[in-house]
Structures are given as structure tokens and as C-alpha cells.
Amino acid sequence: VHVRKTACQIDITCCSFEDYKLTTEWLLNQTRHRPKVAVICSSGLGLLADAASNKQTFRYQDIPNFPVSTAPGHEGCLVFGTVDGAACVFMQGHFHLYEGYSLCQVTLPVRIFKLMGVESIIVTNASGGICPDFKVGDIMIIKDHINLPGFAGQHPLCGPNDERFGTRFPSMSDAYSKDLRRLVSEVACELDYSSFLREGVYCMVSGPNFETIAEARMLLVLGCDSVGMSTVPEVTVAKHCGLRVLGLSLITNMVSLDYSREEKVNHDDVLHICKTRAKLLQKLVTELICRLQQQNINTN
Ligand SMILES: O=P(O)(O)O[C@@H]1C[C@H](O)[C@@H](CO)O1
Numbered sequence: 319v320h321v322r323k324t325a326c327q328i329d330i331t332c333c334s335f336e337d338y339k340l341t342t343e344w345l346l347n348q349t350r351h352r353p354k355v356a357v358i359c360s361s362g363l364g365l366l367a368d369a370a371s372n373k374q375t376f377r378y379q380d381i382p383n384f385p386v387s388t389a390p391g392h393e394g395c396l397v398f399g400t401v402d403g404a405a406c407v408f409m410q411g412h413f414h415l416y417e418g419y420s421l422c423q424v425t426l427p428v429r430i431f432k433l434m435g436v437e438s439i440i441v442t443n444a445s446g447g448i449c450p451d452f453k454v455g456d457i458m459i460i461k462d463h464i465n466l467p468g469f470a471g472q473h474p475l476c477g478p479n480d481e482r483f484g485t486r487f488p489s490m491s492d493a494y495s496k497d498l499r500r501l502v503s504e505v506a507c508e509l510d511y512s513s514f515l516r517e518g519v520y521c522m523v524s525g526p527n528f529e530t531i532a533e534a535r536m537l538l539v540l541g542c543d544s545v546g547m548s549t550v551p552e553v554t555v556a557k558h559c560g561l562r563v564l565g566l567s568l569i570t571n572m573v574s575l576d577y578s579r580e581e582k583v584n585h586d587d588v589l590h591i592c593k594t595r596a597k598l599l600q601k602l603v604t605e606l607i608c609r610l611q612q613q614n615i616n617t618n
């Protein structure tokens with residue numbers, strides 16, 4: 319892991335291809351699992367890994383080059399296991415800009431998954447609802463995103479491009495796989511989730527503060543349906559290296575658009591809603607992985 323200067327002379331920590339390879343080989347030497355699906359579990363959603371069997375767990379602090387989770391509600395464990403015979407890897411907790419990590423560190427696991435042979439990645443997060451039709455507890459399939467830090471140069475692909483991962487100028491017009499979105503909506507309908515299933519645009523802000531009312535109003539005008547502090551860097555890097563991406567966002571609070579509203583959002587409430595909805599999300603993600611596995615069997 320190296321420290322280098324960006325064009326504006328900010329020190330950023332970044333990784334070389336050899337760093338990614340070293341961590342990948344270290345993990346592959348410790349486990350027999352060869353996952354095709356990776357799941358990033360956000361704040362309070364580590365439980366998504368509980369449905370896996372034959373589990374093997376590594377603490378982030380024990381994995382070479384891995385950052386450690388400092389955000390409350392993030393267990394900081396990498397869990398390998400099988401779901402309905404499909405080998406998967408789950409990140410129980412992920413990394414955020416507001417923790418002081420560079421976007422290279424935030425996205426490091428995604429490139430390791432790629433080198434391991436992962437093909438599809440399911441990214442989850444907790445977010446605040448901007449769309450007035452949304453309700454707390456809704457599950458939003460991410461259709462698209464707005465990379466607000468990226469507009470200001472905080473972008474995980476800034477710096478020298480390594481062609482072994484992907485092209486210098488990747489397209490992001492189809493960042494979230496249409497097939498996976500269709501499949502997850504079918505699964506959600508069968509599970510009778512339609513009354514709280516949404517689809518929309520997720521906007522990333524750096525955090526760590528929640529939005530001012532003026533910022534929330536601006537996000538509404540910009541076409542955002544929900545806002546959070548993660549996901550976009552991981553998705554951008556996943557898309558860059560050719561992974562199929564599905565994003566699921568749990569609406570944990572409604573963002574205030576009104577100066578007269580007294581209610582204030584806080585992280586404990588976010589974690590509480592995650593806890594109450596984690597089982598539902600777990601069922602959805604597990605069923606989706608089973609379907610992907612069946613499709614694989616049928617197409618091979
Ligand atoms: O890890 P995610 O993005 O799901 O967590 C959200 C954003 C902040 O980390 C935190 C705010 O409560 O929840």
C-alpha cells in the first residue's frame with residue numbers, strides 16, 4: 319500500500335496490482351471456497367451472512383492490506399460460505415470516506431473479489447428517503463446513482479489506470495444490471511414484498527453529517543430518491559472491472575425537507591431499522607442467490 323499525491327497534492331493511500339494479488343492469494347490459500355457472488359452488508363445488515371452454511375470467517379484486521387471497520391454496526395468480518403450450494407463471500411461491514419479512508423482503500427475488497435473469480439456483486443446500504451412516496455422500512459432496488467463526491471474529484475478511478483482491471487473511461491450508463499434488477503423484483507413479488515419494494519436513484523454524499531434541509535431539497539430537485547454515504551465507490555470499481563452489480567438500499571429514515579419538522583435522524587435509529595428489516599433482506603438476498611445458482615446450472 320502506497321501513499322501518493324493527487325493532482326491537487328492531497329496524500330492518498332492506494333494499492334498496486336501486487337497488493338491486490340497478495341491479499342487475494344492469501345485468502346485463497348486459507349479457504350477452499352471459490353465464490354462467484356459477493357455480498358457487501360452495510361450498517362447493521364451483517365446478518366445477511368447468517369443464511370450461509372460451511373462458513374469460514376476472517377477478521378478484517380487479520381487480512382493483509384485490509385482496512386478495519388470503524389463505523390458502529392459494522393462487524394468487520396469477511397465470511398465465506400455456501401447458499402444453496404453456491405459459493406459466496408460476505409463483507410460484514412464496509413468502509414466509508416468519512417472514516418478517513420482513501421477511495422482506493424474503500425474499494426479494495428471489490429478488486430480482490432474480481433481477482434478471486436467473483437462475477438456478481440450485491441451491494442446493500444442504509445439510506446435516507448428523499449422521494450416523498452417512500453416510507454421507513456422500504457427496500458429500494460438501486461436503478462442508478464449520483465456520485466456527488468465524484469463531481470468534486472473524490473473518485474475511486476482517479477489516478478493511473480490499471481488496464482488489467484478495466485478501461486480508462488468506463489461507461490456507467492448501465493451500472494446496475496437490468497437482469498439482476500428484474501430477477502430481484504420477481505423474487506420480491508413472490509415473497510409478497512411488493513407493498514414495500516421501490517426502485518430509484520441513490521445519491522452518495524461523503525457524510526458524516528446528515529443533510530441540511532436545503533441540501534435535502536437540492537437532492538430532491540436533482541432527481542435523487544434516497545441518500546447515503548457509501549456504495550457508489552464500490553459499484554464504480556465493480557463496474558470498471560466487469561462485475562455484474564445489484565444494489566439494494568434500505569430506507570431507514572425519511573430525510574427532512576421541511577423546516578417545521580422537529581424529528582432528527584441519528585445513527586442509532588438507522589441501526590434499529592436495519593435490525594428490524596434485516597431478516598426480510600436476508601430472505602430476499604438468499605432467494606436471489608439460489609435463483610442465480612439455478613440459472614447457472616441451467617445455462618452450463
Ligand atoms: O454503510 P451504510 O452506507 O449503509 O451506512 C449508512 C451511511 C452511514 O454509514 C450511516 C449513517 O447512519 O448509515
Ligand SMILES: Nc1nc2[nH]cnc2c(=O)[nH]1
Nearest residue numbers: 444445446545546547588
Ligand atoms: N446521508 C445520509 N445517509 C444516511 N444513511 C441512513 N440515513 C441517511 C440519511 O438520511 N442521510
